[in-house]
Amino acid sequence: MSRKVIITCAVTGSIHTPTMSPHLPVTPEEIVAASVGAAEAGAAIIHLHARDPLTGKPSPDPKLFMEFLPRIKQQTNAVMNISTGGGLAMTLEQRLEAAHAAQPELCSLNMGSMNFGLYHIVDKYPAWQHGWEKDYLEATRSGIVSNTFEQIERIIREVGMRYGTRFEFECYDVSHLYTLAHFLDRKLLTPPLFVQTIFGLLGGIGAEPEDLMHMRRTADRLFGKDYLWSILAAGRHQMNLCTMGAIMGGNVRVGLEDSLYIGKGALAKSNAEQVSKIRRIMGELSLEVATADEARDLLQLKGGNAVAF
Template sequence: HARDPQNGKPTADPSVFMQFLPRIKQATDAVVNITTGGSMLMTVDQRLEGPSKAAPEMCSLNMGSMNFALFPLLGKYKTWKHEWEPQMLAATEDAIFRNTFKDIARILEVMGQGHGTRFEHECYDVGHLYNLAHFVDRGVLKPPYFVQMIFGILGGIGADMRNLMFMKETADKLFGKDYRWSVLAAGRNQMPFAAQAVMMGGNVRVGLEDSLFIGRGKLAVSNAEQVAKIRRIIEELGFEIATPDEARRMLGLKGADRVAF
């Protein structure tokens, strides 16, 4: 995601993306994944401005329209750094995060066919898995499909381990051996769900977008702190961390030499 450097507000301005994407590429060989979700207050065309300019190896793709409710957070905080923050949270009580079949098809065309970008298919509920299967059946996607199962957002499937099992069983039924999968859970469920996903043979996503905390009541100081923690958990469970090049092969990515930043 990109933020306005003046006030931290989400932005799709390609010039803002280009302020940090080349720096990330110069500093690391990690796969850079850019959002096409942006903000629910942006149009699809706005959401595509940054990714279409950067032509990344991977970008996110929300697999269905939904209530994406963040307004309950208003009751947890009394002070705000910027005026837009409580306003954006309040707006989610009466807004739909639009991702129609036509919207999804457009993103697949612009980013997939146009730039060779592959997708992190964000599935916030079991119906989103069936939406993905619809596009697979249409022949517009090639395996391996990378499915990000998301739990704990109000408006999506709840953070219950039985729901994780159900999502995994449904994905197995729909995609067989043609997919890779990962799990993220919002807030305090982040690390427990990530650990469970590892034990089930999946991959993980952590970061401040999904949780601001590193432990009970303790704010994380950075994304890196969360990454280091889940790495320790993964290795203690007896698993190995994929290198960037291994991840590229696992996901069928085009390579860092074919991006536009």
């Protein structure tokens, strides 16, 4: 039976740094172009972070978000999904600034505190374009990404309940699925849940097929028919696990936030290139790709006319 697969594209993120790829969007103009290209290639949802246009460092500044959000909206019908994860070492208040300013249809929400290791990447690069990059990555050796029960509840109440924003629940491990079930049981959330299971980041679950199947089985048991499943896999695992997940009934996420590559040893030249590739794969599997409005219906979003940009 034909079904619709939602493609999300995460165009820049806060993990990779400018030294790692000349194609990583940094300025508002580059983020607009990347987002429009991804939407035209078939992405229904665009997941967004902001960066300092001079240095490429992740930034929580809502003014930077407002330099690209209205322009993307003018040029596409895509759902814009604003990060509440922000960047490493940002406070919760900083991470929520853009969501408060934009009141978007969709926000990401990490479902737990975790080690988030990027320090192992440092040795791959003998020189850096900007002084902040190496220290930013090295800091993950001793730091954590914080999303306590209290912080998660604040995000749900301050963003979800206040603005009618729904969430992409980012689950990096099995425990995060149980945390999500906890908030559902407390009736702080209403279905359908958009559950993004994330594989292959140091500190989270691995990227083996067995890991993906275990996350799927657990989510099925906890949420039954009350959720839509999506798959995000880091680096070289991106296309393989997204394909496997789609075969198993999932939606997919690609983009330069998650992987800088289009194939073995080949940097992706754009986000659209990754979207086009996963869309071709979906077509070969006889899976139909959802439009932005179909994604809105599936996720029960409030609509693009109800945002603050």
